[in-house]
Amino acid sequence: MLRKEQNDLLTQTGPGTPAGKLFRCYWLPVLLAEELPENDCPPVRVKILSERLLAFRDTQGRLGLIDEFCAHRGVSLWFGRNEENGLRCPYHGWKYDVTGQCVDVPSEPEESGYCRKIKLKSYPMIERGGVLWAYMGPPDKEPPPPEYEFAAVPPTQRYVSKRLQESNWLQAMEGGIDSSHVSFLHRGDLNSDPLFRGAKGNQYNLADARPVFEVVESVGGLYIGARRNAENDRYYWRITQWVLPSFTMIPPRGNHSVHGHFWIPIDDENCWTWSFDYHPIRELTAAEVAAMKDGKGIHVKVIPGTFRPAANKDNDYLMDRAAQKSGRSYSGVEGFGMQDGSIQESMGPIVDRTKENLVSTDNGIIMSRHRLLRAIKALDKGEMPPGLDPAHQQVRSASVVLARELAFKDAAREALSARPGTAPASV
Numbered sequence: 001m002l003r004k005e006q007n008d009l010l011t012q013t014g015p016g017t018p019a020g021k022l023f024r025c026y027w028l029p030v031l032l033a034e035e036l037p038e039n040d041c042p043p044v045r046v047k048i049l050s051e052r053l054l055a056f057r058d059t060q061g062r063l064g065l066i067d068e069f070c071a072h073r074g075v076s077l078w079f080g081r082n083e084e085n086g087l088r089c090p091y092h093g094w095k096y097d098v099t100g101q102c103v104d105v106p107s108e109p110e111e112s113g114y115c116r117k118i119k120l121k122s123y124p125m126i127e128r129g130g131v132l133w134a135y136m137g138p139p140d141k142e143p144p145p146p147e148y149e150f151a152a153v154p155p156t157q158r159y160v161s162k163r164l165q166e167s168n169w170l171q172a173m174e175g176g177i178d179s180s181h182v183s184f185l186h187r188g189d190l191n192s193d194p195l196f197r198g199a200k201g202n203q204y205n206l207a208d209a210r211p212v213f214e215v216v217e218s219v220g221g222l223y224i225g226a227r228r229n230a231e232n233d234r235y236y237w238r239i240t241q242w243v244l245p246s247f248t249m250i251p252p253r254g255n256h257s258v259h260g261h262f263w264i265p266i267d268d269e270n271c272w273t274w275s276f277d278y279h280p281i282r283e284l285t286a287a288e289v290a291a292m293k294d295g296k297g298i299h300v301k302v303i304p305g306t307f308r309p310a311a312n313k314d315n316d317y318l319m320d321r322a323a324q325k326s327g328r329s330y331s332g333v334e335g336f337g338m339q340d341g342s343i344q345e346s347m348g349p350i351v352d353r354t355k356e357n358l359v360s361t362d363n364g365i366i367m368s369r370h371r372l373l374r375a376i377k378a379l380d381k382g383e384m385p386p387g388l389d390p391a392h393q394q395v396r397s398a399s400v401v402l403a404r405e406l407a408f409k410d411a412a413r414e415a416l417s418a419r420p421g422t423a424p425a426s427v
């Protein structure tokens with residue numbers, strides 16, 4: 001449970017808010033690289049942390065992320081002409097480069113130098129791992145580029161998607177570190193989804209619905225260990241990674257790919273759910289990629305031409321009561337991704353955490369809130385938060401079977417860091 005002020009603090013990320021300042025310390029995923037496929041392609045609107053921006057790729061391939069609105073009289077530059085190294089407003093022809101600098105005001109005499117005095121807000125944007133990342137914080141505090149393992153492996157070993165989630169980022173992220181819901185919400189699909197089925201770990205998951213949580217601080221966030229009984233005095237451990245502010249990695253299953261999410265606030269009532277799958281040592285198969293594109297695993301089917309899920313709140317997530325009744329699907333909503341999304345959106349745009357009744361399986365959630373609150377407080381005093389150092393980002397989730405007397409954080413220590421060229425620890 002949180003007090004109202006704490007809930008507001010963690011869920012509001014607009015300019016000037018404490019949590020907004022925290023998010024603005026990091027490189028954040030803003031677009032799939034394929035959304036700006038070539039030089040001088042159409043610009044794309046980007047709303048992030050309640051700021052309305054516009055992304056474009058200029059004639060030389062440079063990336064720009066600038067204020068969406070023209071400095072002259074406020075026209076959306078989405079209507080702009082992307083030409084000759086800049087975006088030209090179609091209303092009166094003012095033109096901006098990728099830094100937001102106005103480079104032409106055609107109605108004014110060139111010698112007046114008027115355009116040099118006009119500059120739109122802009123943020124640096126870089127491409128990594130098939131994703132365009134933006135840094136929206138103070139220029140002198142720009143961190144090194146992101147080093148998450150999924151972004152570092154060759155493109156053939158990776159698949160990334162994003163979907164609109166119509167809820168605040170925090171309740172979405174809290175679903176990502178809540179390992180206990182798998183035995184309920186997703187139980188109908190564990191043995192049928194092509195990206196999960198066949199793993200030995202699934203049987204442990206389904207057989208023991210009372211996981212015991214052990215949560216340990218990592219340098220960048222938390223290791224969230226959930227143990228279930230396995231045979232012969234051993235435990236099946238699922239260890240989720242959370243790295244501030246909102247990067248999570250779900251423990252893998254069998255020889256399937258490893259996966260996880262980022263939750264990035266669009267505004268306080270919507271966020272992007274980023275979903276990535278990769279394998280550290282092998283290419284994804286054509287069948288795996290086809291399944292991911294088809295909305296299997298953690299990915300979802302979207303309405304073509306958009307990132308809104310095909311199953312969404314306007315159609316009751318295509319609820320299938322017969323499947324729910326028969327147990328083919330525990331929730332009646334199809335697919336892991338929208339099972340999560342539907343449940344989290346159903347809490348309302350910003351869940352009221354003053355009314356919760358938390359139990360021991362919510363320990364990861366409780367500790368992540370504390371860590372966020374601490375980081376926000378420390379940032380206010382000038383201390384940079386965890387998760388900025390590339391070493392904090394080079395982590396892996398793991399699923400392992402260990403003797404009962406072993407502490408997971410010691411016994412699985414190696415498995416929890418990204419070691420290039422090594423297989424993930426997965427059961």
Ligand code: FES
Pocket residue numbers: 070071072073074075089090091092093094
């Ligand atoms: S409003 Fe953009 S040039 Fe006039």
Ligand SMILES: [Fe+2]
Pocket residue numbers: 175181182185186336340
């Ligand atoms: Fe889930």
